[in-house]
Amino acid sequence: MYSITDLLDLEDSNVFVSEILIDGNVKTLVLETPIATHFCPSCGFRMHSRGIKARTVSHPILQDGCRLVLRLKQRRWRCTNPDCLYECNEEFRFVNKSRRITNATDMMIVLAFRDLSETAASIARKFKTSDTHVLDVFDRYVKLERLELTEIISVDEVHTEIEPDCKYSLVIQDFFTGDPIDVLRSRKVRVTEPYFASIPIEERKKVRYLLSDMYNPYLDFVDRYFPNAVSVVDSFHVVQWIVRSIDAYVRALEKRFRQRDRELQDARSAELGRPVTLPTSDELYLLKKYRWLILANRDNVTYHSGARMDPHFRCLMNTYDYEDALFRIDPRLQRLRDLKELYVSFNARNAGQPLKAREEIEDLIDLYFQCGDGIFVSFAQLLCKYKEPIINSFIMVQKHGPGGIYDGRLSNGPIESLNRKVKDLKRLGRGFRSFEHFRNRFLYATRNNPVLYASSDRSQVQYFDDEEDE
Numbered sequence: 001m002y003s004i005t006d007l008l009d010l011e012d013s014n015v016f017v018s019e020i021l022i023d024g025n026v027k028t029l030v031l032e033t034p035i036a037t038h039f040c041p042s043c044g045f046r047m048h049s050r051g052i053k054a055r056t057v058s059h060p061i062l063q064d065g066c067r068l069v070l071r072l073k074q075r076r077w078r079c080t081n082p083d084c085l086y087e088c089n090e091e092f093r094f095v096n097k098s099r100r101i102t103n104a105t106d107m108m109i110v111l112a113f114r115d116l117s118e119t120a121a122s123i124a125r126k127f128k129t130s131d132t133h134v135l136d137v138f139d140r141y142v143k144l145e146r147l148e149l150t151e152i153i154s155v156d157e158v159h160t161e162i163e164p165d166c167k168y169s170l171v172i173q174d175f176f177t178g179d180p181i182d183v184l185r186s187r188k189v190r191v192t193e194p195y196f197a198s199i200p201i202e203e204r205k206k207v208r209y210l211l212s213d214m215y216n217p218y219l220d221f222v223d224r225y226f227p228n229a230v231s232v233v234d235s236f237h238v239v240q241w242i243v244r245s246i247d248a249y250v251r252a253l254e255k256r257f258r259q260r261d262r263e264l265q266d267a268r269s270a271e272l273g274r275p276v277t278l279p280t281s282d283e284l285y286l287l288k289k290y291r292w293l294i295l296a297n298r299d300n301v302t303y304h305s306g307a308r309m310d311p312h313f314r315c316l317m318n319t320y321d322y323e324d325a326l327f328r329i330d331p332r333l334q335r336l337r338d339l340k341e342l343y344v345s346f347n348a349r350n351a352g353q354p355l356k357a358r359e360e361i362e363d364l365i366d367l368y369f370q371c372g373d374g375i376f377v378s379f380a381q382l383l384c385k386y387k388e389p390i391i392n393s394f395i396m397v398q399k400h401g402p403g404g405i406y407d408g409r410l411s412n413g414p415i416e417s418l419n420r421k422v423k424d425l426k427r428l429g430r431g432f433r434s435f436e437h438f439r440n441r442f443l444y445a446t447r448n449n450p451v452l453y454a455s456s457d458r459s460q461v462q463y464f465d466d467e468e469d470e
Contacts, residue, residue, distance in 0.1 A: 015092065018073070027066035032073045033090065041088075045081035052076070057095050058128065059104065070095075105129075109137045110452065116425050116445045135437070141452050144443045146182035149203050150174045152397065154211040154415040155218055157187045158422045162435045165191075169435075171422065173415045175211065176399060179447045180418060183439045189217065196225040209395070211412050213237040214386055233389035234412035235347050241382065242343060243295050245375045246336050250294065253330060254287040283329050285312045290322045294337045297344050332373075339368070339376050351409050352396040361387065421446055 019030035038047040052073045059068040072092055079086040091097070094104065105127060112123045120138075124131040152175035157168040166185035170192060173180050184191055196204070207229040212218035219231045261281050269276045293301060307316035327334040346364055350357040361383060368380035383390065392410065399408040425442055432438040444450045 022066065025066050026069055028069045028071055030071045030073065031092070033075075033092075038077050040079035040081065040084060040086050042086045043079060043081050043084045045079050045084060047077040047079050047086075050076040050078050050087075053089060057100050106137050106141070109134055110141050113138055113142070113441060114445050116421060117428060119428060119430075138441070139437060142440045142444050142450075144440050144447070144450060146172075147174065147179060147447075149181065149199065149207055150176060151206060152176060152209045152211065152410070153181065153207055154412050155221070156213065156412060156415045156419060157215070158419040160422065160426060160432075160435070160438070162426075162432050162438055166435055169422075171415060171419060173418055175209075175397075175410075175414065177448065178414050178418070180443055183422075183442060185435045185439075187215075187217070192217075192221075193224075196221065199225075201227075209392070209397075209410060211410055211415070213412065214241075214382075214389075219386075219389060230392055231389040232392040232395070232410045233386050235390070235393045235409075236412065236416070238382075238386075238390060238393075239344060239347060242340050242375075242379060245379070246340060247291070247295055249336065249375065250287060250291050250333070254284065254291075257281060257283045257287065280312065282313070282325070286322065286326050286329060290326060293319070293323050293326060294333055298337075298341050299344075299348075335371075335373060336375065339371060339373065342367070343379075350394050352394065352407065354391050354394040357394040358391050361391065418446065 014033055015031050016034070017029050018032045021028040021030070035049075039045065040047050052075055055072045055074055057070050057072065059070050072095070074090040074092070076089050077087065109123060109127055109129075112118055112126065120131040120134050124134045127134070154173040154175055156171055156173075158171055159167065160169040161167045162169075163185065165188075168187050170184040170187040171180060172182050172184070184195055186192075204226050205228050207226040209232050210218070210222050210226060210229050211232045211234060212221075214233055214237060219233075222229050222231045261278065261284060265276060265278045268278065301319070303319045305318055305320070307318045307321070309315070310317045342364065346357070346360055350360065365380045365383050368376040368383070371377070395410050396407045397410065398405055422442060425438070425445070426432065
C-alpha cells in the first residue's frame, strides 16, 4: 500500500502497512511482515507460527496533522523439535522489546532540547512520557566535549550557583564562530588552572588574543597558559565603569533630595497636626525619570526640539529643557557628562587604529588627572593600570558572517549575548541540580553543529540543522 520506509522513516524495509484506521486526530497504522520460513536459532529445526500477538506503540512523527499510532502484528514462533521447543516473538527493528514508543522518539526528544525555551517537563508532555525519562534520554546521548581553541577566544563569568562550588561559571567562546568552546563550573583558580594546564601546549600556543573584562585573574591567563597571546580588555566594560560611577553619584544625589523631602513632609505634618503628603519635588522627578540623559552616550540621544506638555511641571518642555533642568540641580552633572563623552568619542573614532589610540590615550589620562574630579581621577588610574589591554581592543580582525567577510573589532559583545542565554536557560528551567547536565544542555542548544555520542558504544552521530540540510 505504501513504502513504510518513506512514510515513517523507519529502518525496517521488510514491513508493510496492511490497514489504516483514523479516529479523530489519531491515525493508526497496522504493520505486518510477509510470511517467511523461520528456523530455530538454537537447534536449526523449522519453526511454526502459533498465531499473531498485536502490540501497540506510539510514533512521534505527525502524519497529515494526526498523531500516529502503530499496531504491530507480531507472529509467535515455536520450534518443531520436541527436544527443543524454543519460542520467540517476531521483532521489529525500529522498536525495542517491551517499549511502547519507537526508537525514533529518543532522537526526537534529544532534538527538542535544541530549543532553549523548552523544559524537560514541556518536552515530556509533548511526547507523553515522564520528565525523568526525557532527562535520562538526553543524558544518554549528549555528552559534549570541549571544542579546540582558536586564535581569538573570549572568557566571561555568568552567575549560575547550581552547586556550592560553582557560584560563577566560566564561559569560553570562539570569537570567530560564536560557538561556546566550553563552560567550567567555576572561575576560581583551583578549577581553571588544572583545566587550562591539561590542554596541550601546542594548542594553547595558537591563541593570539584573549578577550575579557578587567577581572585580574582573566588577565593573568595570558602569562600562565597562553605564551603567544595578548590580553584584550573589552571597550564596553571600560565605558561601563564610567557609567556605573556616574550613576552611583546620581543615586546618592537622589537619596539626598529624598531625605530632604521626607524631613519637609514630617515638619509640615507636625505643624498641621495631621499626616501630610507632599507632591514629588522637581529635583527628585528629574533625577528619577531623566537621569538617562546623563548616562547615555550623547550620540545615541535623540534631541526633540518640539515641546510637549509635561505632567509634573505642567508646561511645554523638550529634551533640551530637561537637560538644562538637570544641570541646574547640580552643575557637576554637566561636568561628569562632558568628561564621559570625551572617552566615548575617543573609543569610537579610533576603532581599527591602535597606534593612534596609544597616542591619544596619554593625553586623555593627563586631562583626567588634572580635571580635579574624583571619579575621573580614579578612572585615569584605571586607564594607566589596564592601558595595554585597552589599546589592544582597538584592533580589527576579519570575520565571516551571513553577508560574507567583514572587519570586526575585538569585543566581548558576542559572549555577553551568549551569557544571556545561560541566564534564560537557568530561569526557564527553574533551577538545575547537576552542573554537568546544565553544561551539556547549554552547549548542545547553542553550538551550531553539536556532535552526539551514544552511551553504549560512544559512536559519533553528526547532527545538522534543517536549514543546512536543505
